[in-house]
Amino acid sequence: MSELMSVLGSVLFNIFVGDMDSWTECTLNKFAGDTKLCGVVDTLNGREAIQRDLDRLERWAHVNIMKFNKAKYKVLHLRWDNPKHVYRLGDKWIERSPEEKDLELLVD
Numbered sequence: 001m002s003e004l005m006s007v008l009g010s011v012l013f014n015i016f017v018g019d020m021d022s023w024t025e026c027t028l029n030k031f032a033g034d035t036k037l038c039g040v041v042d043t044l045n046g047r048e049a050i051q052r053d054l055d056r057l058e059r060w061a062h063v064n065i066m067k068f069n070k071a072k073y074k075v076l077h078l079r080w081d082n083p084k085h086v087y088r089l090g091d092k093w094i095e096r097s098p099e100e101k102d103l104e105l106l107v108d
Contacts, residue, residue, distance in 0.1 A: 023056060024037070024053045024056065024057075025039070025049040025052060025053055026038060026039030026049055026050055026053050027039065028053070035057075035068070037050065037053055037054065037057070039053075041082065041083060041085060047083070047085045050085075050087060051087055051088075054087055054088065054089050054094075057089065058089055058090045068089065070089070070090075070092050073089060073092070073094045073095065074094065074095055074096070074097040075087055075094050075095070075096050075097065076096075076097055077096065084096070
């Protein structure tokens with residue numbers, strides 16, 4: 001029975017957050033309760049698109065009475081020539097990280 005509840009909980013969660021990426025400009029990945037926003041930031045427009053999506057995610061969470069776990073926010077800048085812009089979600093600036101573990105793989 002607990003396996004059924006676990007699967008049912010995951011299905012219901014995915015239904016609940018199903019519309020979260022219908023309006024994003026960048027790529028939004030959702031998996032097992034994690035949400036990752038990804039985009040190319042080789043121009044100022046790319047940086048602004050990511051910030052607009054973060055603002056939309058914050059509004060979506062407010063409307064749906066949901067909170068993101070702000071302790072888990074991280075910005076991972078890839079490539080040596082990345083301009084390393086700073087971003088915020090709501091009123092909190094998102095911390096940079098040199099590497100992150102994703103699905104048991106270390107990404108740096």
